[in-house]
């Protein structure tokens with residue numbers, strides 16, 4: 001059955017003026033490109049080089065781990081893996097355990113995250129979505145400047161400003177309003193877990209917010225437009241068009257902030273009170289893994305003491321790994337089954 | 344000069360989805376070949392298999408043989424060499440936002456280390472003229488970012504970028520879908536000029552366009568090549584009922 005053509009196939013005028021000409025000479029561009037090699041060697045060596053870089057990370061991590069294990073063998077032999085769950089810390093009688101330090105480290109770091117993350121997100125959202133253009137650069141610059149201040153300076157500031165505020169104003173206020181929770185009890189000298197957490201929060205705020213800002217700026221404008229055109233308010237646009245697209249990157253930024261909080265030494269040592277005890281009250285003094293190493297390493301007398309401090313380092317190392325693994329798992333659980341970004 | 348492309352038993356997957364099934368066809372050298380078919384039938388996927396772009400998607404996989412001239416591109420050449428000889432215009436314009444128009448157009452030459460200023464200038468002018476964009480951008484070639492152009496202008500700039508490397512095969516995935524009738528007809532004229540020297544594969548939803556520019560046309564449906572024949576035959580007397588339904592608009 002003949003088909004009625006939907007379109008007419010007549011040679012257009014352009015068809016007539018192009019009778020096949022004699023083969024065109026090879027252009028200089030093509031000539032040049034044809035002399036280029038396959039790049040296979042370059043690509044393979046580049047890949048090998050990058051692999052070497054990636055492996056060096058493994059090697060460094062394993063090396064650190066090995067050194068830590070080796071140098072803490074005395075304490076490992078004396079207390080076994082129980083070391084990580086024992087509460088004692090008595091250099092005089094040679095009785096050591098890491099639990100108070102692990103508690104202090106986790107409590108201050110997580111508390112700092114709880115305070116810093118919402119603030120950092122707010123700063124980043126303000127900078128990318130709401131801030132008037134002329135103010136953007138100066139504010140971003142200030143945020144980054146905060147990240148560059150050495151931690152001992154933060155520590156000094158905390159000792160002279162934060163501690164009095166905690167002791168005289170914020171502390172009594174917390175006792176009055178939230179005292180019933182049991183988190184704000186006992187003597188409040190201004191130094192302790194809460195003060196350490198606050199200074200940590202201030203210290204990690206700039207890292208998290210400037211990384212988050214960079215991640216959010218990288219979200220293509222067309223994503224924002226797509227959401228706005230559906231009639232979204234500005235906040236809905238930020239939630240769906242920006243935050244949702246950058247969530248994995250934001251988790252990465254938070255993890256970097258947490259890493260800094262876990263390992264922070266100087267500023268924390270200056271305001272945490274340095275007592276290896278576990279208290280529910282956030283006014284109580286505490287101690288962190290990093291602080292105890294910094295404070296006691298130079299004076300560590302006796303091989304077991306020395307070895308126990310190294311094992312504290314091992315504990316810090318493991319805490320960092322476990323915390324990161326847990327965070328990855330959380331990301332995986334949240335994004336599992338959801339479509340990933342198109343490649 | 345262009346080279347012919349021989350495709351044998353080409354299969355392609357995205358994850359576990361079998362997107363292209365047993366495609367066999369010969370794309371003759373120095374001719375234009377049009378690919379038509381409903382949306383989502385696998386035209387873009389097929390075109391991407393011709394310069395090994397398909398494999399850049401981490402979940403994608405392809406089997407079968409694709410020969411460019413005498414070379415089996417999946418076994419006898421590196422993807423880099425193949426892509427250097429095959430120009431590609433994507434369905435969605437993808438300018439480099441941090442480069443000027445000038446740098447966008449010659450990016451294929453720059454990355455290969457081509458430095459001759461005079462030839463670079465000439466190439467930019469020639470390719471932009473061929474892509475029918477020269478008049479609109481010649482005054483701010485180096486001032487404006489490639490992303491600051493309108494959608495259709497970006498598409499023409501991407502065509503110019505593909506032409507600048509003087510490819511032997513030109514793959515165009517709906518190059519005119521965002522263009523006005525005047526630019527469209529300029530692009531069609533360009534295909535007319537180029538096809539005496541290059542092998543051109545063009546995906547299009549515009550059947551008049553297929554009829555105007557291409558000697559041969561392939562009709563894809565659900566990942567299969569239903570029919571491949573001379574454009575004249577496809578549009579006047581197709582063998583397959585499904586082709587007939589599609590081109591007469593009785594599809595679906």
Ligand SMILES: Nc1ncnc2c1ncn2[C@@H]1O[C@H](COP(=O)(O)OP(=O)(O)OP(=O)(O)O)[C@@H](O)[C@H]1O
Nearest residue numbers: 343357362381382383384385386387388389400434
């Ligand atoms: N990146 C991808 N990941 C997963 N599946 C994909 C991807 N790209 C395409 N597909 C699937 O492969 C099939 C063929 O897609 P393709 O883009 O080749 O269609 P097309 O013929 O070019 O359509 P259109 O005319 O709309 O451009 C579709 O069903 C699509 O769902």
Ligand SMILES: [Mg+2]
Nearest residue numbers: 386387434516
């Ligand atoms: Mg397509």
